[in-house]
Structures are given as structure tokens and as C-alpha cells.
Amino acid sequence: xxxxxxxxxxxxxxxxxxxxxxxxxxxxxxxxxxxxxxxxxxxxxxxxxxxxxxxxxxxxxxxxxxxxxxxxxxxxxxxxxxxxxxxxxxxxxxxxxxxxxxxxxxxxxxxxxxxxxxxxxxxxxxxxxxxxxxxxxxxxxxxxxxxxxxxxxxxxxxxxxxxxxxxxxxxxxxxxxxxxxxxxxxxxxxxxxxxxxxxxxxxxxxxxxxxxxxxxxxxxxxxxxxxxxxxxxxxxxxxxxxxxxxxxxxxxxxxxxxxxxxxxxxxxxxxxxxxxxxxxxxxxxxxxxxxxxxxxxxxxxxxxxxxxxxxxxxxxxxxxxxxxxxxxxxxxxxxxxxxxxxxxxxxxxxxxxxxxxxxxxxxxxxxxxxxxx
Amino acid sequence: xxxxxxxxxxxxxxxxxxxxxxxxxxxxxxxxxxxxxxxxxxxxxxxxxxxxxxxxxxxxxxxxxxxxxxxxxxxxxxxxxxxxxxxxxxxxxxxxxxxxxxxxxxxxxxxxxxxxxxxxxxxxxxxxxxxxxxxxxxxxxxxxxxxxxxxxxxxxxxxxxxxxxxxxxxxxxxxxxxxxxxxxxxxxxxxxxxxxxxxxxxxxxxxxxxxxxxxxxxxxxxxxxxxxxxxxxxxxxxxxxxxxxxxxxxxxxxxxxxxxxxxxxxxxxxxxxxxxxxxxxxxxxxxxxxxxxxxxxxxxxxxxxxxxxxxxxxxxxxxxxxxxxxxxxxxxxxxxxxxxxxxxxxxxxxxxxxxxxxxxxxxxxxxxxxxxx
Numbered sequence: 001x002x003x004x005x006x007x008x009x010x011x012x013x014x015x016x017x018x019x020x021x022x023x024x025x026x027x028x029x030x031x032x033x034x035x036x037x038x039x040x041x042x043x044x045x046x047x048x049x050x051x052x053x054x055x056x057x058x059x060x061x062x063x064x065x066x067x068x069x070x071x072x073x074x075x076x077x078x079x080x081x082x083x084x085x086x087x088x089x090x091x092x093x094x095x096x097x098x099x100x101x102x103x104x105x106x107x108x109x110x111x112x113x114x115x116x117x118x119x120x121x122x123x124x125x126x127x128x129x130x131x132x133x134x135x136x137x138x139x140x141x142x143x144x145x146x147x148x149x150x151x152x153x154x155x156x157x158x159x160x161x162x163x164x165x166x167x168x169x170x171x172x173x174x175x176x177x178x179x180x181x182x183x184x185x186x187x188x189x190x191x192x193x194x195x196x197x198x199x200x201x202x203x204x205x206x207x208x209x210x211x212x213x214x215x216x217x218x219x220x221x222x223x224x225x226x227x228x229x230x231x232x233x234x235x236x237x238x239x240x241x242x243x244x245x246x247x248x249x250x251x252x253x254x255x256x257x258x259x260x261x262x263x264x265x266x267x268x269x270x271x272x273x274x275x276x277x278x279x280x281x282x283x284x285x286x287x288x289x290x291x292x293x294x295x296x297x298x299x300x301x302x303x304x305x306x307x308x309x310x311x312x313x314x315x316x317x318x319x320x321x322x323x324x325x326x327x328x329x330x331x332x333x334x335x336x337x338x339x340x341x342x343x344x345x346x347x348x349x350x351x352x353x354x355x356x357x358x359x360x361x362x363x364x365x366x367x368x369x370x371x372x373x
Numbered sequence: 374x375x376x377x378x379x380x381x382x383x384x385x386x387x388x389x390x391x392x393x394x395x396x397x398x399x400x401x402x403x404x405x406x407x408x409x410x411x412x413x414x415x416x417x418x419x420x421x422x423x424x425x426x427x428x429x430x431x432x433x434x435x436x437x438x439x440x441x442x443x444x445x446x447x448x449x450x451x452x453x454x455x456x457x458x459x460x461x462x463x464x465x466x467x468x469x470x471x472x473x474x475x476x477x478x479x480x481x482x483x484x485x486x487x488x489x490x491x492x493x494x495x496x497x498x499x500x501x502x503x504x505x506x507x508x509x510x511x512x513x514x515x516x517x518x519x520x521x522x523x524x525x526x527x528x529x530x531x532x533x534x535x536x537x538x539x540x541x542x543x544x545x546x547x548x549x550x551x552x553x554x555x556x557x558x559x560x561x562x563x564x565x566x567x568x569x570x571x572x573x574x575x576x577x578x579x580x581x582x583x584x585x586x587x588x589x590x591x592x593x594x595x596x597x598x599x600x601x602x603x604x605x606x607x608x609x610x611x612x613x614x615x616x617x618x619x620x621x622x623x624x625x626x627x628x629x630x631x632x633x634x635x636x637x638x639x640x641x642x643x644x645x646x647x648x649x650x651x652x653x654x655x656x657x658x659x660x661x662x663x664x665x666x667x668x669x670x671x672x673x674x675x676x677x678x679x680x681x682x683x684x685x686x687x688x689x690x691x692x693x694x695x696x697x698x699x700x701x702x703x704x705x706x707x708x709x710x711x712x713x714x715x716x717x718x719x720x721x722x723x724x725x726x727x728x729x730x731x732x733x734x735x736x737x738x739x740x741x742x743x744x745x746x
Contacts, residue, residue, distance in 0.1 A: 023415040024594050030401040035417060042396040044408060044417050168601050221397050228541050 002173040005053065015052075018170055022052055025165045029158040032218040039215040048155050048219075053172075054163045054179060057130065058138050065128065065140060068335055071328050072126050072145055078321045079308060080120070080299035083111065085320075089311040090302065092343050099272040100305060102281060107298045110288050116252040121195040121263065121295035123188050124304070125150030128335065141337040147296050147304030148270045153184035154222030189226030195293045196232050196262045204262035205233045209287075211268045212238055212276075220267060235259060239268065243279040246286060254290035261292045270301075310341060375546040378426065388425075391543055395425055398538045402531040405591040412588040421528050421592075426545075427536045427552060430503065431511050438501065438513060441708055444701050445499050445518055451694045452681060453493070453672035456484065458693075462684040463675065465716050472645040473678060475654060480671045483661045489625040494568040494636065494668035496561050497677070498523030501708065514710040520669050520677030521643045526557035527595030562599030568666045569605050569635045577635035578606045582660075584641045585611055585649075593640060608632060612641065616652040619659060627663035634665045643674075683714055 008014060026032075026047035033048045034041060079085060086107070094101035127143040160179050167176035192206055206227060208220055224234045237256055246256045254261040264287045268274050275281055288298045302308065312318060313336055318329045342348050355362045381387060399405075399420035406421045407414065452458060459480070467474040500516040533552050540549035565579055579600060581593055597607045610629055619629045627634040637660045641647050648654055661671045675681065685691060686709055691702045713724040713735075728735045 020415060024590060025598075027405055027418050028403040028591060028594055028598070030403060032400055042393060044419050045400050046417050165598060165601065217397060218401060221401055225398075225401070225538060228538065 003171045005172060005175065008170050008172060014170065018052060018166055021169050022050075022162065022166050023047055025162045026050060029162050029165075030218060030222075031155050031158050031162055034215045034217060036215070039213040045218070048152075050159060050162065052166060054159075054167075054175075055130075061130065061138055061140050064331075064335075065126075068140075068331050069126060071322075071332050072142075073122060073124055074328075075312070075318070075321055075332060076122060076124055076145065076147055076300060076303050077120075079303040079312070080297070082321075085311075086299065086302055086308065089308045090305065093305070093307045100302075100307075102275075103298060103302060106281075106285050106288055107302055109285065110298060113289065115297075116289060116291045117293055117297075119195060119198050119293045120297045120300060121191055121265075121293055122147060122300055123150055123153075123191055123265075123295055125153070129337075131337075140335050142335040143337070144306065144309065145304055148301045149267045151216055151219055151267070153188050154219035157183045157185040157222055185222035186226050188223050189230065189232075192223070192227060192263060192265060192295065193230045193232050195295065196227075199262035199293055201260060201262060204260040205235050206263040206265060207256060207259075207261045207292075208234060208236045208265050209242070209268050210236050210238055211274065212240075216267075239274070239276070239280040239283050242283040242287065243277075246283060248286060248290055252289060252291045254287060254292040261290070263293045263295060264290075265295045266301075376544040378545060378548065381543050381545060387543065391425060391539055394542050395423075395535065395539050396420055398535045399423060402535050402538075403591060403595075404528050404531050404535055407588045407590060409588070412586040418591070421525070423532060423535065425539060427532075427540075427548075428503075434503065434511055434513050437704075437707075438499075441513075441704050442499060444695075444705050446495060446497055447701075448685070448691070448694055448705060449495060449497055449518065449520055449673060449676050450493075452685070453670070453676040455694075458684075459672065459675055459681065462681045463678065466678070466680045473675075473680075475648075476671060476675060479654075479658050479661055480675055482658065483671060486662065488670075489662060489664045490666055490670075492568060492571050492666045493670045493673060494564055494638075494666055495520060495673055496523055496526075496564055496638075496668055498526070502710075504710075513708050515708040516710070517679065517682065518677055521674045522640045524589055524592055524640070526561050527592035530556045530558040530595055558595035559599050561596050562603065562605075565596070565600060565636060565638060565668065566603045566605050568668065569600075572635035572666055574633060574635060577633040578608050579636040579638060580629060580632075580634045580665075581607065581609045581638050582615070582641050583609050583611055584647065585613075589640075612647070612649070612653040612656050615656040615660065616650075619656060621659060621663055625662060625664045627660060627665040634663070636666045636668060637663075638668045639674075 008018075027045075031048050031050060032045045035044055035046045038044055090100060090104055094104050125146045127146070129141050129143055131139045131141045133139065160182055164176050164179055167173070167179070196204070196206055208224065210217075210220065214220075220236070224236075227234050235257070242256055245258070246254065248254055254264070269284060275284070288294065294300075296304070318332055319326075322328045342351055355364075381391075400418075404421050404423060405418045408417055408419045411417060463473060463477055467477050498519045500519070502514050502516060504512045504514045506512065533555055537549050537552055540546070540552070569577070569579055581597065583590075583593065587593075593609070597609075600607050608630070615629055618631070619627065621627055627637070642657060648657070661667065667673075669677070691705055692699075695701045713727070715721050715724055728737075
């Protein structure tokens with residue numbers, strides 16, 4: 001007979017035993033990262049952080065997420081295509097944030113020159129918290145949307161099997177049966193393969209632009225392997241490699257190490273420290289100017305900044321992007337947690353006062369990708 | 374167009390690149406071992422040794438292996454059931470080899486008392502070399518048969534996918550298509566599950582008797598996970614655990630940590646250093662005396678010693694075990710490489726002289742399992 005989670009949680013010995021089972025299962029199923037100590041060693045790996053039991057998500061909330069994700073993707077796309085909104089939203093940020101200013105500068109240069117490539121690939125990850133209201137109801141609050149280097153789709157492909165095994169050994173058979181399959185690596189690869197096909201050159205390759213420290217390489221490899229299965233060739237290169245060997249030809253085709261690049265898939269370039277030299281910035285500009293399909297392009301990267309997300313929050317703004325879709329607007333807005341400016345001035349002062357009054361009710365997030373508290 | 378292996382082998386850069394791909398692929402597919410430095414840490418792993426490309430095996434030889442394996446399994450079974458043959462074969466060995474003598478002593482005690490359990494499970498691994506004759510022909514030479522703790526069936530389940538990926542990236546597509554699926558972990562688990570079923574108690578468990586240093590734990594885990602899928606419960610215990618908490622009841626049922634043991638699956642106990650105390654030997658005797666199904670039992674363990682294998686080599690011996698099957702005898706004998714005694718006396722002296730005359734033609738193997746050169 002199947003146990004209940006509450007019974008299992010009370011049994012300390014079992015929990016300890018399940019931790020052993022869980023760690024080895026994560027290894028066997030490839031839920032891996034390289035270690036902090038040796039982030040570039042191909043010889044050792046550890047497991048990526050994961051929960052012992054899967055998180056329970058009410059089915060209504062799950063359905064809601066699926067629906068709203070399409071809306072978010074369309075919203076990001078429309079924002080990225082709206083120069084005046086991007087410019088207005090980021091005007092105050094680029095005055096004080098050198099990183100965003102440099103990205104914005106690349107955006108302006110490419111826009112003025114004219115986009116070489118009409119196709120853009122967006123692989124976005126939208127992050128949520130499950131908000132428990134005092135009456136016990138659960139609702140979905142979006143934390144952020146990641147439009148560049150959204151990670152863990154590869155490892156997430158493997159976690160259902162890890163959880164299934166843990167629940168099996170814990171004799172939580174009913175829960176085990178409820179775990180859904182999920183293969184985001186295959187989905188991400190489908191997007192990349194489609195863009196590669198649209199680029200239209202059999203000999204051109206997908207280039208993963210990767211960090212110098214490749215701790216999360218296994219997450220990438222899942223997507224890469226799915227691409228190989230589809231006969232789409234992949235290379236991995238760092239900014240430095242692009243600086244050293246990259247160039248554009250007269251048609252603005254991008255070549256790196258003499259290979260024509262069909263797609264630049266940015267798994268790097270979202271933090272100031274990713275740009276270790278002026279050459280890195282030159283390389284970014286070159287890639288953005290190129291005929292290669294970018295995932296994401298510079299507009300989509302900017303559309304994912306927190307400042308833009310904050311500017312979408314006030315009444316009337318979403319309506320500008322979906323003028324004839326009140327339903328879409330309502331569904332997106334339902335997931336908004338409050339986003340507040342810290343700009344100097346009256347509105348920023350109000351935010352500060354509000355946060356100081358109830359500090360445990362807010363989180364402070366940096367403007368750019370890559371974490372923050 | 375598909376490349377050839379010779380082309381690939383000439384391209385040093387490609388080979389280097391394939392090594393990277395191969396290592397990461399081994400990680401993703403769970404071809405893992407714990408590291409030498411931290412053999413018991415659940416936090417880090419490395420990959421198990423493997424070849425970059427799969428070994429080519431002529432199809433005739435492959436078919437031969439499949440056929441002869443059944444014969445070898447039957448031979449081991451018949452030898453294990455033949456006390457006088459075991460006794461005669463090992464008489465000289467037990468005089469000089471304390472380890473084999475102690476095992477033989479357990480065998481004698483249990484035999485005198487009478488076997489509690491008629492069912493024995495054999496999970497044997499037969500190792501071969503492909504012998505190239507001067508005329509270019511390939512033939513199969515058996516190195517040894519492992520009747521206890523035969524390892525790497527779990528990891529071998531995963532290597533076809535690793536090789537497929539390497540060959541894909543190397544553009545060796547024709548070779549890639551020729552790789553066969555292989556799932557020995559599932560096969561081994563089927564054997565264990567069948568023995569568990571025959572033991573006939575739903576609440577009894579399969580006990581993996583494991584080493585103190587569990588470097589090869591992932592290999593075990595594959596078999597364990599296949600058992601869980603079949604709803605066969607598994608525990609892992611060391612000699613020390615059996616010493617501390619193991620006992621037999623009046624019906625000679627074995628209990629460890631208050632759990633009834635349906636199967637003792639020996640992944641330990643094949644080398645003298647596995648027995649760290651007299652208590653380990655007591656525990657081995659207790660397990661052998663018990664009603665639990667042993668994999669292998671002490672008779673089968675002894676049947677796998679090199680000495681016994683050597684005693685099977687002379688003309689007329691195989692015929693004693695397969696009196697009406699000349700075809701079986703011929704097929705087994707065709708795989709025999711020479712096995713020569715080093716016993717004191719005329720025959721041993723001849724071996725020594727022969728080996729000294731052509732030292733690169735022979736390997737020296739220890740009497741017991743666990744490697745040797």
C-alpha cells in the first residue's frame with residue numbers, strides 16, 4: 001500500500017536513506033554540474049541542486065502557466081520590436097548603469113545600420129513563485145522572465161525520472177504516478193533547429209557562445225545532443241574565440257574558426273563580468289550586426305531587463321501591446337507581483353519608504369540577468 | 374557523407390575534440406565511478422574507463438559468443454554440483470592458498486550440514502580477447518569466467534548511447550548504425566527478480582553485499598533501479614552490517630537489520646582483503662548456511678577459480694560434464710587459451726620453462742577474482 005508524504009517526512013531514517021538514493025539517482029540520470037572547485041575539469045562532476053520531492057502544483061495553476069507563457073513570449077517579441085518603448089523605458093537606466101548603456105548602444109548602432117537578419121529566436125524562461133493567500137488559495141506570481149541564457153532546461157529534462165525513483169523507493173506510489181514527463185531540452189533544440197533550417201545553409205553551424213568557466217556545461221550538452229540527433233552541427237566558442245577568429249564577410253555572414261555561423265545561441269554575455277575586454281564588446285557588436293540568427297538578439301535581450309518589466313506593470317501599458325486582447329492582458333497582469341522603481345525622485349522615494357516599512361515583503365533584484373536577492 | 378574511421382583517426386584536432394564530447398557524454402549517460410580520491414563520497418563522480426570508439430567484432434564471433442555463453446553457464450553449474458571434481462581440482466591449491474582453503478572449508482561445512490536452499494543464482498561474466506591469427510582471421514579466446522561480483526553490466530547498459538553520440542559527432546554514421554543495444558543491467562535484474570520470486574516472500578529483500586569503499590556503486594545502482602521498477606525491494610549492506618545485525622532463525626532464514634533476506638547478491642567477498650576480521654568469515658559462513666538464495670553460492674564461487682578452469686582444459690575433462698554433447702564440448706574448447714599450472718612438480722616446471730622462453734606470450738593470473746597480470 002502506498003504511503004503518504006506526511007508519513008515519510010516523519011521517518012528520519014528513511015529521509016536520510018532517500019537522500020543517498022536521490023544523490024546517486026541524480027548522477028545516474030545526468031542531473032549534473034561541474035564542481036565549484038574545478039569548474040572546467042572534464043574529469044569530475046557533482047549533481048545540480050534539486051529537491052528531494054517534487055513540488056506540488058495545483059492543476060489549475062499549471063494550466064494557467066502553460067497559457068500565459070505564450071502570452072509572455074508574444075509580449076517579449078512585441079516589446080523588442082518597439083524602439084520607442086525600449087528607449088523610453090531604459091532612458092533613466094542607461095544614465096546610471098554602464099552595462100545596460102553599452103548594450104543599448106549596440107542596439108542603436110545595429111538599428112541605424114539596419115538589421116541584417118529578420119529572424120530572431122527567443123528561448124525564454126519565466127520564473128514564478130506559488131503565492132499562498134491566507135485563505136489557503138494558491139496563485140502564481142511571476143518573478144522575472146529570462147530572455148538570454150535561460151538555463152536548466154537540459155537538466156530539467158532529467159529530473160522527472162529522478163523524482164520518480166525517489167518516490168518509488170519511498171513507497172509514494174500515487175505521487176509517483178502523477179509526475180509528468182518534461183523534455184524542455186528537446187523543445188529548445190526544436191527551436192534552434194527550426195532557426196538553423198530557416199537560415200538556409202546546410203554547412204553552417206549553431207554556435208553556443210559559452211562562458212570561460214563552464215560549470216553548467218551538462219545543461220548545454222543536453223540541447224546540443226538533441227541538435228546532433230537532428231543532424232544540426234554545433235560548436236561551442238567563447239568570446240575570446242570569436243574575437244580571435246571571427247569576422248563578417250561582405251554579406252555580413254559570420255564566420256568563426258572558418259565555420260559559417262547560422263545561429264549564435266548566447267549562453268553568455270548577460271553580466272558585465274562576461275565582457276573581460278573591449279574586444280568582447282567588439283565581438284558582441286559583430287555578432288549582432290551579422291546575418292546569423294541570434295538567440296536572443298540585442299532587442300530581445302533588452303526587452304528582458306527588469307526595468308522594462310517594471311515599465312510594463314502600470315495600468316494601460318500592456319493594453320498598448322495587446323490593443324484587441326483584453327483577455328490576454330488580464331491573464332498576464334494576474335501573474336504580476338509588484339515591481340517598483342528605485343530611480344531617484346518621488347516614485348523611487350515611495351518605494352524605499354514602503355520597503356523599509358515591511359522589509360520581509362520585498363526582494364531587491366538587479367537590473368540584469370544572473371540572480372540577485 | 375559518412376566519414377571512415379581511418380580518416381577520423383588521421384585528424385588529430387578532431388580526435389581531441391571527440392575526447393571532450395566523449396567524456397561529457399559518458400557523464401550524461403551515467404557511465405560513472407566515484408573517484409579514487411573520494412571513493413565513498415556521494416558528492417563527486419568521474420567517468421568509468423571506456424574506449425573512444427567501439428571495438429569492432431566480426432559477426433560470426435559475436436554469434437559464437439552468444440552460443441557459447443549458455444554452454445559456459447551450464448558448465449559452471451555442473452562443476453559446482455560435482456563435489457569430487459571440486460575437491461580434486463582444488464586439493465593442491467588449498468594447501469598453499471589460505472584464502473581458497475577458507476572458502477573450501479565453508480563449502481565443506483555447508484555441504485556436511487546439508488544445503489538449506491536448492492536454488493542458486495548465477496550471474497557470470499565471461500571475458501574474451503579477440504585473437505588475430507597471422508592470416509588475418511579473428512578468433513575468440515576466453516580469459517576467464519567470473520562467477521562472483523561480475524561487474525560493469527550496469528555501466529555497459531549505457532555505453533551504446535555514448536558510442537552512438539561520439540560516432541555521430543565524428544560523422545561515422547555507418548558505424549553508428551551498427552551499434553547494437555545492450556541492457557545487461559535489465560538482464561541481471563531479471564535473474565535476481567526471478568530468484569526473489571522463487572524465494573517466495575513478498576516482504577523479503579534482495580541484499581547487495583557491498584564493499585566498504587564503494588567506488589563502483591553506480592554500476593550496482595543500475596541493477597538496483599531495475600529491481601525497484603519490478604517492485605523488488607533492495608538493500609545494500611557491508612560485511613560489518615551483517616556481522617552486527619545478521620542472524621539465522623530456526624528455519625535458517627537470514628535476517629539483517631530485522632529484514633528477511635531473500636537473496637544475498639555478492640558484490641564483495643572475492644578477495645582476501647574483503648575479509649577484514651574473523652567476523653567477516655563468520656558472516657560469510659552464516660550467509661552460506663542460510664535459506665537465502667546466494668548469487669553465487671560457495672560452490673559456484675569455487676567453480677569460478679582459475680585452478681578449476683585450468684583443470685577443465687585437459688582432453689577428456691569437458692567430456693565428463695557433457696557426455697552426450699560433443700558439439701557443446703567442441704564449442705567450449707574452441708575458446709580455450711592455454712591455462713597452465715604453476716604447481717610444484719614436473720608439470721609446473723614445464724610451465725615455468727615455457728613462460729621464460731617466450732615471456733610476451735603469456736599472462737600470469739592470480740587464483741582468485743579481482744584482476745592480476
